[in-house]
Amino acid sequence: xxxxxxxxxxxxxxxxxxxxxxxxxxxxxxxxxxxxxxxxxxxxxxxxxxxxxxxxxxxxxxxxxxxxxxxxxxxxxxxxxxxxxxxxxxxxxxxxxxxxxxxxxxxxxxxxxxxxxxxxxxxxxxxxxxxxxxxxxxxxxxxxxxxxxxxxxxxxxxxxxxxxxxxxxxxxxxxxxxxxxx
Numbered sequence: 001x002x003x004x005x006x007x008x009x010x011x012x013x014x015x016x017x018x019x020x021x022x023x024x025x026x027x028x029x030x031x032x033x034x035x036x037x038x039x040x041x042x043x044x045x046x047x048x049x050x051x052x053x054x055x056x057x058x059x060x061x062x063x064x065x066x067x068x069x070x071x072x073x074x075x076x077x078x079x080x081x082x083x084x085x086x087x088x089x090x091x092x093x094x095x096x097x098x099x100x101x102x103x104x105x106x107x108x109x110x111x112x113x114x115x116x117x118x119x120x121x122x123x124x125x126x127x128x129x130x131x132x133x134x135x136x137x138x139x140x141x142x143x144x145x146x147x148x149x150x151x152x153x154x155x156x157x158x159x160x161x162x163x164x165x166x167x168x169x170x171x172x173x174x175x176x177x178x179x180x181x182x
């Protein structure tokens with residue numbers, strides 16, 4: 001049975017470093033035996049189909065292939081269409097009423113719980129807020145991510161220790177659902 005996945009690459013093509021051209025990434029993924037490989041934007045998303053493997057082995061395979069091809073490690077999270085659709089469907093914020101720049105999802109490689117974020121004084125960051133989902137964190141940042149003090153706090157290494165974390169704006173979150181559903 002063939003499954004459609006999205007690969008989320010963390011921290012590439014930002015600020016002129018860790019360059020991974022999307023055409024090269026597509027070729028690399030096709031070389032791994034994946035079909036229907038398409039990329040979205042330059043910030044590290046690719047959609048593909050595979051008839052073998054689960055998310056973690058697919059992510060590990062792609063991580064190793066990227067390091068071998070480009071010469072530096074890149075964290076990769078792989079998620080299937082059903083998971084991505086559930087992230088959109090279960091958004092705790094009124095996504096339809098917000099601008100895409102106000103809503104972000106951080107995908108985690110493993111489940112995280114509220115205890116990880118217990119030190120955060122959420123009232124001190126209002127109206128910004130976050131909620132946890134299935135291996136994801138939804139962030140509402142009404143003034144955008146670039147001005148968000150809460151986003152800055154949430155990205156601290158100690159809060160993400162032991163997991164891969166990569167964020168996407170709401171437009172990208174929705175687009176990946178569309179692309180994996182085609």
